[in-house]
Amino acid sequence: MISKEEINHIAKLSKIKLNEKEIEDFSKEFTETLEYLEIIKEVDLEGVEPTYFINTNKNPLREDIVEESLPLEEVIKNAPDEKYGYFKLPNVMD
């Protein structure tokens, strides 16, 4: 059983504000999901290597050549708030 407190804790870690209804629903749904996931406990995974990446190609290296990038006004045009070409935020320090 995943409690509402635990859901609240995970929501904080995920930086998502939830309403009461969501907290209640997720608490129920999480519990169901975790019950289903019990199935993975029955497999003996001793000595099995984890797969992080499925292909065998390695990170390709290239020369570090300067290329043209997007102009500042293009980059900033989707920002919800900006000033002097910077992203504008509320005060981070009190």
Added chain:
Amino acid sequence: MKNLDITKLTAREMREKLLSKEISSREIVSQHLDLIEKKEKDINAFISINKEEALIEGDKIDKKIKNGEKIGPLAGIPIGIKDNIITKNIKTTCGSKMLENFIPPYDATVIEKIKAADGIIIGKNNMDEFAMGSTTENSFFGPTRNPIDLERVPGGSSGGSAAGVGAYEMALALGSDTGGSIRQPASFCGLVGIRPTYGLVSRYGLVALANSLDQIGVIARNVEDATLLLETIIGHDKKDSTSIYMKNKDLLEKLNDNIKGIKIAIPKEFSNVEMDNGIEDIIKNSIKIFEKLGANIEEVSMPHFKYSLATYNILSNAEASSSLSRFDGIRYGYRTKEHSTLDELYMNTRGEAFGKEVKRRILEGTYYLNRNNREKYYNRALKLRTLIIEDFEKVYGKYDIILSPVSPVLPFKMGEDKNYLTNIFTVPVSLAGLPALSIPAGYVEGLPVGIQLIGDKFEELKLLNVALAFERDLALGGEADEI
């Protein structure tokens, strides 16, 4: 050619008639735009329609033809793009309030390739928010409906791409497939949908759901059309280090329907899955057709199949929780009005602009990655993934193709919650990074049913050949009993 309904042509026929000057590129585009206008109130396959720009691009191609210039392989063909693929100057929303007004300043690599091949971007297709879902009901812009039966879902998450191609609103479409999001809607709408080998197509400009699982692929009304678009978008891209150089790119030229001696495997574990009535008969009939075409079919075992959904749930949500952390309300996208601190800005922005399914998955993923749970869930799933891959590798040591249903359920009514079940046969393929396609194999109660053909890594050509042979036989009558 006043009476010709261009929208009913295949993409390759459009190209032929364009080259022989029977039709103009402008006519192709405007007939499709007219049809879109007529059908969209019912289907809702599009979030944005690229009307003016598509007409301008159409005229450019006509001019090229008039001047005797060479035209690209996709010249004049209207192509729908799933709205999680970045398009320069065309709104790209991912079906989310978070990106409701996001206009990208650059193109995804696949879009650059389509443009270089003279393809026409006709619009952006509806989808489940951030590709999370299998019905396309889960979009901020309202649900998409299945053109075969408007009461039913088109599948998802690439439901707009599939419904649009199915409704003849465009000839071809790009979708993305993380756990089945191309193959399942293609099956639900009676179309061909291809998920290529992981790495074959650049993901640069695809808004990530789960980086180790996502692939861009194609949806079309037949195998050759699908191949035409697929071969245009493949290739290594320096902007995606997971993309791969492929030597044999000329798939369309090499495509052939001789599949004598091909070895097809059917995992016996697949028959343990509960399925809607009629789907098993479709599989049996398909087996008869493949036998008639000269294929050898045998049963194999994939003992870790039953752990696929659990493994997928853990890995895809873990990756999604990380991928979607970029939506912070600072650099682009939605920002809440209710905030006095930075933390409130993050929490309220994400709380207000993400839909419920997105929140649920981010939370689940965060839970699996949390230091107390990581060993129990995430690390175990990574190891299970290895075992699932090894199951496939053993089969491909002896066989060419694996055959399965695409979905154990028929296209269902809107509002019926069958999300979880529908991906049981598509998810293992994604975990192993293999190429797979959905191809129409018949109807049950008037609803289309697709079969899934799965190939070994980078064996796209073999996979397409088998699909082509099957498609041609079905079109010739197809019922194995009739032989």
